[in-house]
Amino acid sequence: xxxxxxxxxxxxxxxxxxxxxxxxxxxxxxxxxxxxxxxxxxxxxxxxxxxxxxxxxxxxxxxxxxxxxxxxxxxxxxxxxxxxxxxxxxxxxxxxxxxxxxxxxxxxxxxxxxxxxxxxxxxxxxxxxxxxxxxxxxxxxxxxxxxxxxxxxxxxxxxxxxxxxxxxxxxxxxxxxxxxxxxxxxxxxxxxxxxxxxxxxxxxxxxxxxxxxxxxxxxxxxxxxxxxxxxxxxxxxxxxxxxxxxxxxxxxxx
Ligand code: PGA
Numbered sequence: 001x002x003x004x005x006x007x008x009x010x011x012x013x014x015x016x017x018x019x020x021x022x023x024x025x026x027x028x029x030x031x032x033x034x035x036x037x038x039x040x041x042x043x044x045x046x047x048x049x050x051x052x053x054x055x056x057x058x059x060x061x062x063x064x065x066x067x068x069x070x071x072x073x074x075x076x077x078x079x080x081x082x083x084x085x086x087x088x089x090x091x092x093x094x095x096x097x098x099x100x101x102x103x104x105x106x107x108x109x110x111x112x113x114x115x116x117x118x119x120x121x122x123x124x125x126x127x128x129x130x131x132x133x134x135x136x137x138x139x140x141x142x143x144x145x146x147x148x149x150x151x152x153x154x155x156x157x158x159x160x161x162x163x164x165x166x167x168x169x170x171x172x173x174x175x176x177x178x179x180x181x182x183x184x185x186x187x188x189x190x191x192x193x194x195x196x197x198x199x200x201x202x203x204x205x206x207x208x209x210x211x212x213x214x215x216x217x218x219x220x221x222x223x224x225x226x227x228x229x230x231x232x233x234x235x236x237x238x239x240x241x242x243x244x245x246x247x248x249x250x251x252x253x254x
Contacts, residue, residue, distance in 0.1 A: 001036045002036070002206070002207055002208070002209050002231050003036055003037075003038055003209045003231065004034070004036050004037050004038070004209070004225070004231050004232045004252040004253055004254075005037075005038045005039070005040060005165065005209055005211055005231060005232040005233075005252075006037075006038075006039045006040075006232050006233060006235065006245070006248050006249040006251075006252055007039070007040040007041075007042065007064070007092075007126060007165075007167070007211060007232070007233065007234045007235065008039070008040070008041045008042060008235055008239030008245055009042045009066065009094060009097070009213070009234055009235065009236045009239060010041070010042060010043050010044065010066075010236075010239060010240060011066070011099070011236055012044060013044075013240055014043075014044070014047070014240070016046070016047070016050075019043065019044075019047045019050070019051075020050065020054070022240065022242055023041075023043075023047075023050065023051055023054035023055065024054055025242035025243075026041070026054070026055065026061070026242050026245065026246075027054040027055050027057065027058065027061070029242065029246050031058070031060070031246065031249055031250070032250075033060045034252070034254045036254070037060060037249070037252050037254075038060055038061075038062060039060060039061050039062070039245075039249050040061075040062045040063075040064045040091075040092045040126070041055065041061060041062070041063055041064060041239075042063075042064035042065065042066045042092070042094050042126075043063065043064075043066075044066065045065065045066075045080055048063060048065060048085070048088050048090055049088055049089075051063045052088070052089050052090075062091045062092055063089070063090050063091060063092070064090065064091070064092035064093055064094060064126065065080070065085050065090050065092070065093045065094070065123075066093075066094045066097065067080075067093070067094065067095075067097075067100060068080060068081065068082050068085060068093045068095070068114055068117060068118055068123070069081055069082075069114075069117070070110065070113040070114055070116075070117050071117070072117070081117070081121075082117040082118050082120065082121035082123055083121050085121070085123060086121040086122060086123060090123065091123065091124060092123060092124045092125075092126055092165075093118050093123045093124070093125055093126070094125075094126045094128065094167075094234075095111055095114045095115060095118060095125045095126065095127050095128065095152075096111040096114070096127055096128045096129065096148070096152065097128045097169070098128060098130055098169060098171045098174060099174075102171075108147070108148055108151030108152045109151065109152075111127070111151075111152040112151060112152045112153075112155055115127065115152060115153065115156065115160075115164070119156070119160050119163060124163055124164070124165060125163070125164050125165070126165045126166075126167050126211070126234065127152065127153060127164055127165070127166050127167065128166075128167045128168075128169050128213070128234070129145050129148040129149060129166065129167070129168060129169070129192070130145065130168055130169040130170045130171055130174075130213075130214075131144045131145060131170055131171065131172075132171045132172060133171065133172035136170065136172060141170075141188065142188070142191050145168070145188065145191070145192065145195075146191075146195050149166075149192065149195050149196070150195075150199075153196075154199055158200060158201075158204060161196070161200050161204060161208070162204055162207065162208070164208065165208070165209050165210075165211060166192060166196075166208060166209070166210045166211070167210070167211040167212070167213050167234040168185070168188050168189060168192060168210060168211070168212055168213070169212075169213035169214050169234060170184075170188075170214050171214075172214075173213075173214025173215050174213065174214045174215070174236065175215070175236060175237060176214075176215060177215050178214075178215060179214055179215040179216065179220050179224070180212070180214060180224075182223050182224050182226070182227050182230075185212045185224055185227055185230055186227035186228065186229055186230060189210045189212065189227065189229035189230050190228075190229045192210055192229075193205050193206070193208070193210060193229055196208060209231040209232065210229060210230065210231055211230075211231060211232045211233050211234045212224050212225075212230050212232075212233050212234070213233055213234035213235065213236070215237070216233040216234075216235045216238060216248060217235075217237075217238045217244065217248070218238065218244050218247035218248055218251070221233060221247070221248045221251035222251040225251050225252055225253050226253055230253075231253075232252050232253075233248065235248055
């Protein structure tokens with residue numbers, strides 16, 4: 001089975017003490033992991049090292065950054081490189097979240113560079129894609145998401161693409177309480193898998209985990225995750241509560 005992943009995206013939330021409390025609660029959970037299950041916790045930069053400390057006793061937990069810069073090092077005040085993240089023991093990085101695309105004008109081309117920087121330093125990219133409401137209402141969501149994938153992932157080689165996790169996050173469902181129906185999620189996930197298969201072949205495509213993101217919570221996680229092409233979720237709001245997030249981990253398909 002493909003890896004089933006519950007990924008937490010804390011976004012810009014928690015002070016240090018709050019972060020410690022949340023990490024401690026997560027680290028102390030007695031989760032009955034299925035061997036194919038993982039949980040990736042994407043915390044703000046200042047908390048990456050402590051997140052590793054709190055979570056390292058459970059090998060199913062991984063620590064992720066929420067962003068990375070394209071360059072290796074140098075005069076780029078305020079930025080953080082993939083080499084730095086790797087040196088801190090970070091294993092994953094979120095690339096192209098819609099908030100970064102929207103608020104920080106990250107283009108598909110720039111995200112292609114971020115993919116390269118991450119993979120060059122053995123970070124596993126969680127590549128986010130997804131359409132805004134007007135695009136869905138116009139029925140153009142497949143073309144839109146396909147373009148995001150083509151322009152940021154199609155330059156990778158076969159070896160590199162196999163390391164990538166994709167997260168489909170329809171913008172209209174993020175933080176709105178409005179979830180895509182499980183049928184809408186399945187339809188897009190199957191399409192993403194088809195697009196990847198056309199370029200890299202069916203075998204590779206079948207092995208890539210595709211996560212759904214957008215208002216995932218304990219009450220809807222099982223239904224969404226049960227879809228054949230949905231391999232878990234990227235969870236914002238509900239990941240800030242350890243009990244809720246534990247329930248979401250326990251909703252992964254087995
Ligand atoms: P949400 O965020 O779960 O709060 O909708 C998901 C995300 O943006 O990754």
